[in-house]
Amino acid sequence: MIPGDPARVMAGTDADAAGLEEIRAKYGLNDPIPVQYARWAALALQGDLGRSIRTRDPVTATVAKKLPITVELACLAVLIALAIAIPAGVLAAVRRNTAWDVLASGASLCGVSVPNFWLGIMLILFFSVRLGWLPASGFVPFWESPLANVQRMIMPAFVLGTALAAVLMRQTRNSMIGVLSADYIRTAYSKGLASRAVIFRHAIRNSLIPVVTILGLQAGALMSGAVVTEQIFVVPGFGRLIVEAVFTRDYPTAATGVAPARGHTEPAGALRRGWRRVRRRPVSVLGGAIVLLFVASALGAPWIARTDPAATDWSQIRKPPSAAHPFGTDDLGRDAFTRVVWGSRVSMQAGVLSILLAIAVGVPLGLVAGYYGGALDQVIMRLTDAWLAFPFLILAIGLVTIMGPSLTNATIAIGLGATPTYIRLTRGLVLVTAAEDYVQGARALGAGDARLMARHILPNIFSTLLVQATVSIPIAIIAEAVLSFLGLGVQPPTPSWGTMLNAAQQFLDSAPWMAWWPGVAIFVLTLSFNLAGDGLRDLLDPKDY
Structure with a gap:
């Protein structure tokens, strides 16, 4: 389903019609797509993944050579994440507030x-580039030179481990806070045990159970991160192999990469309580204000940045920031400030519309599955589990590769990749809400299924879905930037933060400002969404008064 003719890729551009037809007949390319997939799946179950179109080597052998490199990178990333997350999470919980x-x-x-x-x-x-302490790219096997291996793997492992560390740290903190309030912890303190003994002998052990679970669920995220990380640091692992296979139309190898890895209150009182909570969270208010500022800049881009973002000026190539060009210029003499402002349109569109698509598909499916249960629930959830087995970014790359690179296709791919989260979340919320007394009372009064779901269940789970959307949008924004960075999203000369960073890679020494501003924009926007999401979660929490 990847665009392009596999026969022409194999035979080359100079092949005649007879040669192309012979290749199609030999490899069964004239068969319907489902038949071709069934044949490939049957061979894959036997360990035969075919041969690479590009190198003619068996795909199994190529994967066996590349996969250990990615496994080493992932293991180092996990070690770094745990070394950061557990001490920081425990300290934050013990020294709460x-x-x-x-x-x-x-x-x-x-x-x-x-x-x-x-x-x-x-x-x-x-x-x-600046300090010259570590090699910028490449890979040396550990058995050839342990020191050279560590020097080349430490930066990509740190990059891959930081996001995982952030997730694990928050989970460790939340789990540790819950454990510290348990009765057996209070009993240990009452017996005179020292605080250090209580924390290390009792609290940490029990708080790590959900952390280990989350760590297992992050395997897909590690694989998705490895795709981009290996591309940046030129690590010849499995992730880089998949990206190269997509761009070279190496169909058997690319197919291997997308296989699975894995009631109401009084309005006045509500407003007063909401205002008190908002005042207690100024950082969240600041995050929301910055989000609104980005929205305003996206809507007002033609008035804020009046120059054409695609206009080139060969006399202004790679000029540093100045009064005329506050963010400097790029390798084609285009104004970086203008391109960052116009790029906010792309990021906001991809982030918001993709999550709206995920909600539009996922919430009705989860609502039906949770409400009716039974065989329908089993069918929807087993399909969702299969959907979740594909790492998010790998699935998005596969979908964009099938549909073709563009902003619209990238938005659809990101939305479909985020859909299973909303199916599972909605189903879980419906199972709890449907058992509430007010729902049972409405059913006893004769309310039908459609009315119960639309008037009684959905409004009471809306706040949780809204909070999840604020958490998902920054993830979608980063996903769009990654796809554009890889050349699978917005296509030049349309400005996008991801494509700007892709171009900046070649000029880190001579024009580092080309990488500063789009990266800072992504960071500030995603951080602001996360801050606003945390504040919204607290604002809508009925336990917080």
Whole structure:
């Protein structure tokens, strides 16, 4: 289903019609797509993944050679994440509501807001270009030179581990807070045990159970992150193999990469309580204000940045920031400020519309599955589980590859990749809400299924879905930037933060400002969404008065 003719890729551009037909007959390319897929799946179950069109090597052998490199990178990333997350999460929980807690929580939000490909570019710029401490790219097997291997893997592992560390740190903190309030912890303190003994012997052990679960669920995210990280640092692993296979139309290899890895209140009282909660969270208010500022800049781009974002000026190539060009210019003499402002349109469109698509598809399916249960629920959830087995970014790359690179297709791919989350979340919320007394009372009064779902269940789960949307939008924004960075999203000369960072890679030494501003824009926007989402979660929490 990848665009292009596999026969022409195999035979070359100079092949005649007879040669192309012979190749199609030999490989069964004239058969319907479902038949071709069934044949490939049957061979794959036997360990035969076919041969690479580009190298003619068996795909199984190629994967066996590349996969250990990605596994090593993932293992190092997990070690770095655990070394950061567990101590920081425990400290934040033990010193709750102190400066340590604020610092750890802030670092966690920054970790989930920084796009890993931009962080990788900044690390290369600082440690390789400026200081010359570490190699910028490449790979050396561990058995050939352990030191050279660590030198080349430490930066990509750190990039891959920071986002995971942020997720694990927040989970560790939340789990640790719950454990510290348990009865057996109070009993341990009452027996005279020292605080250190209680924390290390009792609290940490029990708080790590959900952390280990989350770590297992993040395997797909690690694989998705490895795709971009290996591309930046030129690590010849499985992720880089898949990206190269997509761009070279190496169909058997690309097919291997997308296989699965894995009631109401009084309005006045509500407003008063909401205003009190808002005043207690000025950082969240600031995050919301910055989000609105980005929205305004996206809508008002033609008036804020009056120059054409695609206009080139060969006399202004790679000029540093100045009064005429506050963010400098790029390799084609285009004004970087103008392109960042217009790029906000692309990011906001992809982030918001993709999540709206995920909600439009996922919420009705989850609502029906949770409400009716039975065989329908089993069918929907098993399909959702199969959907979730594909890592989010790998699935998006596969869908964009099938549909073709464009902003619209990238938005659809990101939305479909986020849909399973809303199916599962909605189903879980419906199972709880449908058992409430007011729902049972409405059913007893004769309300039909459609009325119960639309008037009684959906309004009472809306706040949770809204909070989840504020968390999902920054993830979608980063996903769009990643796809554009890889050349699968917005196509030049249309300005996009991802394509700007892609172009900046070649000029980190001579024009580092080309990488600064789009990366800062992504970071600030995603961080602001996360801050606003945290504040909205607290604002809508009925337990918080």
